[in-house]
Amino acid sequence: MICLLCFLVLGLNAHQTPDSPSSAASQIPGREKYVLAFAPRPGQTLVYSLQSRMNAEGQGFIGKSLSMNTQASGQIDLAVRQVSTDQVFTELSSPGIRVSVLALGRQDEFTLEAPPEDPVRVIFDKSGRIRDVQNVQALEDQNRMNFSIIEVLRNFLPTYPDIPPAIGDSWKDHKRMTVPFEGMNLAIEVEVTFTLDSVVPSPQGRLGFVSAAYSVNLSGSRSLDTAAGVFKGQGKGSGNLHLLLDAGYFTEYRLDYSVDGSMAIRQGEMDLAAWPFTLGVNTSLTLLESRES
Secondary structure (H helix, E strand, O other): OOOOOOOOOOOOOOOOOOOOOEOHHHHOOOOOOOOOOOOOOOOEEEEEEEEEEEEEEEEOOOOOEOOEEEEEEEEEEEEEEEEOOOEEEEEEEEEEEEEEEEEOOEEEEEEEEEOOOOOEEEEEEOOOOEEEEEOOHHHHHOOOOOOOHHHHHHHHOOOOOOOOOOOOOEEEEEEEEEEEEOOEEEEEEEEEEEEEEEEEOOOOOOEEEEEEEEEEEEEEEEEEOOEEEEEEEEEEEEEEEEEEOOOOEEEEEEEEEEEEEEEEEEEOOEEEEEEEEEEEEEEEEEEEEEEEO
8 A cells, every 4th residue: 555655756666675683782692582573363454554744845956846745544454364484475455545645736635445355465474575466456556646556565564684683682674766756766775773672561462662763865866958957865764663572563663754955956066056855754554453354
């Protein structure tokens, strides 16, 4: 679905390579390790609430306003149909994700729907990586944006380390995206550092609290007659992930970050003109209920 409209105006196309946990503390013998994995039970349906907001302010290479406000909200149902040794076969449906886009004084609103009788079929591995997505055409046909919704889904959800971490251990998730924007290929580098902060008992079993730190770099250029249009931006942010370790799924995933950059007309090493650009992103997935099919 539209699980992270974090670059809704830009789109997403990322490759994720989570690293193993690493910290000096992990070398201390006798520290308890915790298995983090996507491993819900067959027949279980996880119902999540989605809330996403993106605000962009700035001007393009010829001073044209690029201001945009995008919001998305709705419900996502993930039904677990089969679980093997290393894969989880699911069906993703939604009664509707409402999307609102306000740009250049114009507003566009539409709804993305995937009924239970015609769901998107998603295969995960135990690390939370999406290995295959099927039956997506009907959903993509509803999309009015300039990016693939499935690529957003494929690259939004958190992934877990291959080696069980102890409290205080961290692991990384690196994403590199190349997307069309303002007549250029914009390169987006996102580095996420997850840290297992604590594990506490709860009525549903052990609850793990994970914090996330985001570092974002954007760059791109295009030819403008005798000059070049150059885009650069950097940003940081934070987030959190709540995991039910014994149940094998997360109950909350939130991220919040901002990017400051500029679009400049450059000749040689000199900027002839430059316009500031800002991008702010806030997204959350919160578990509403877990039910047996």
